[in-house]
Amino acid sequence: MNTPLPVNEIFATLQGEGSFSGKPSIFIRFQGCDVGCSWCDTKHSWNLNSKSEVTIDTILKKESSSSNYCLITPKQIIAYIEANFKQIKHVVLTGGEPSLYNLQPLCLALESLDKQVQIETSGTSPLQISPNTWVVLSPKFDMPGKKKIVIENLSLVNEIKMPVGKPSDMLNLHKFINEYNHFLKDVEIYLQPLSNAPSAIKLCISEAIKNNFRLSLQLHKIINIR
Ligand code: SF4
Incomplete structure (x- = not known):
């Protein structure tokens, strides 16, 4: 509970992506990522x-x-959230890459306040979270950081959010789902058009209908909130 974590920002907004889209949420953005996606929209959180x-x-x-960023303990994070965002019941752990850190004490402390915790991760390091944390895996294939998804993480996944910009992204997704079907057969798949680009949206709509997947537009970008 007292090990400091590198945090880039903590703020309240609406979740803009995936199954909790539209839900008031406290975002905790961790600093540090070694995956290196070329299209990353939070490159400032890498180093x-x-x-x-x-x-x-x-x-x-x-x-x-x-x-x-600052180094802040889970206890200090909890105190800040209690003082400022007590009414919000959903907390999103994001980055950067939050799986780089042991987040179990933070998750448990948040849950003790009756919060629901969600983590958004590439799954490229072993997840250290509470059993009740809602895990959104955003798979990243062949990125410059050469990081691979940790297979043990797959049994914890509740939702997949696949960034899609071109047809080869869909091929990678299908290969991944087929290979790990025993973990992922009951997991809802969201296709998220890269940067809400019209060509990516068109591709995602057609693939969602073809495969019974869901579309995740980045709501926060559309309505211009943080
Ligand atoms: S894993 Fe996330 S934070 Fe890291 S480079 Fe990729 S999109 Fe950016």
Whole structure:
């Protein structure tokens, strides 16, 4: 409970993606990612450069994206959330890549406050979470970081959110689902068009209908919220 975690920002908004889209949520964005997706829209969260470490107060007051982060304990996170967002019952752990860190104490502490915890992850490091954490796996294939999905994580997955920009992304997804069908057969699959680009949306609609998958538009980008 007292091991500090690198956090880029904590804020309240509406979840914009996947099965909880539209739900008021507290986002905790962790700093650090070694996957390296070329189209990543949070590249500022990749590097853990000590020159970017700032005070907790600075991070908690942050209102726009930057690579600044602070080291903050789960206990301090809980105190901040209780003081500012007590009414919100859904918490999203995101990044960066949150699987780089042991998040079990934080998840358990949040659940003790009657919060539901969701993690959004590429699954490229072993997940350290509570048993009740809702796991959204966003598979990343052949990225520059050469990271592979940790197979043990697949038994924890509740939802797949696949970023789709081109037909080869769908081929990768189908190969992955077929290979790990024993883990994923009951998991809802969401197709998320990269950057809400019209060509990607068109592809996702057609693939969703063809495969009985679901469409996840990035609602927060459409309505221009954080
Ligand atoms: S895993 Fe997520 S944070 Fe990391 S590079 Fe890919 S999209 Fe960005």
